[in-house]
Amino acid sequence: MISRATRSIAVLMALVVVPLLCGSGCPSDAPADGNGNGNGNNNGTVAATVRMQNNAFVPSSVTIKTGQAVRWINDDVVLHTATSGSPGDPDMGSVFDSGNMGPGGTFTHTFNQAGIFTYHCEQHPVEMRDATVTVNP
Numbered sequence: 021m022i023s024r025a026t027r028s029i030a031v032l033m034a035l036v037v038v039p040l041l042c043g044s045g046c047p048s049d050a051p052a053d054g055n056g057n058g059n060g061n062n063n064g065t066v067a068a069t070v071r072m073q074n075n076a077f078v079p080s081s082v083t084i085k086t087g088q089a090v091r092w093i094n095d096d097v098v099l100h101t102a103t104s105g106s107p108g109d110p111d112m113g114s115v116f117d118s119g120n121m122g123p124g125g126t127f128t129h130t131f132n133q134a135g136i137f138t139y140h141c142e143q144h145p146v147e148m149r150d151a152t153v154t155v156n157p
């Protein structure tokens with residue numbers, strides 16, 4: 021009886037907790053050169069490139085026009101992500117999320133709506149945050 025209940029709880033934990041822990045940052049979610057968690061699209065012209073260098077987004081802010089794309093390139097030897105929102109935001113990653121990008125990995129996202137989009141790296145939420153993509157109409 022007890023072991024069966026324990027097993028049920030273990031299964032429940034695996035179903036509920038693991039996705040929460042992994043979120044959009046799971047390596048299996050996105051290849052190094054992928055579209056992230058399904059909300060990426062990369063059919064726009066790349067109008068700005070952001071390099072991930074020494075645990076920083078370079079440059080930390082770029083400006084493009086609606087319908088254009090931003091491309092991120094990981095120049096470091098550690099994993100990085102480009103994840104919309106700020107660390108801990110309930111809706112972070114809802115606009116775009118690269119998932120983990122290995123060394124040399126790239127991620128491209130086309131912005132079809134104007135606005136100022138803040139983003140961060142899930143692996144380095146302290147050093148790599150408050151970067152922006154400004155999308156003009």
Ligand SMILES: [Cu+2]
Pocket residue numbers: 075099100101141142143144148
């Ligand atoms: Cu990072």
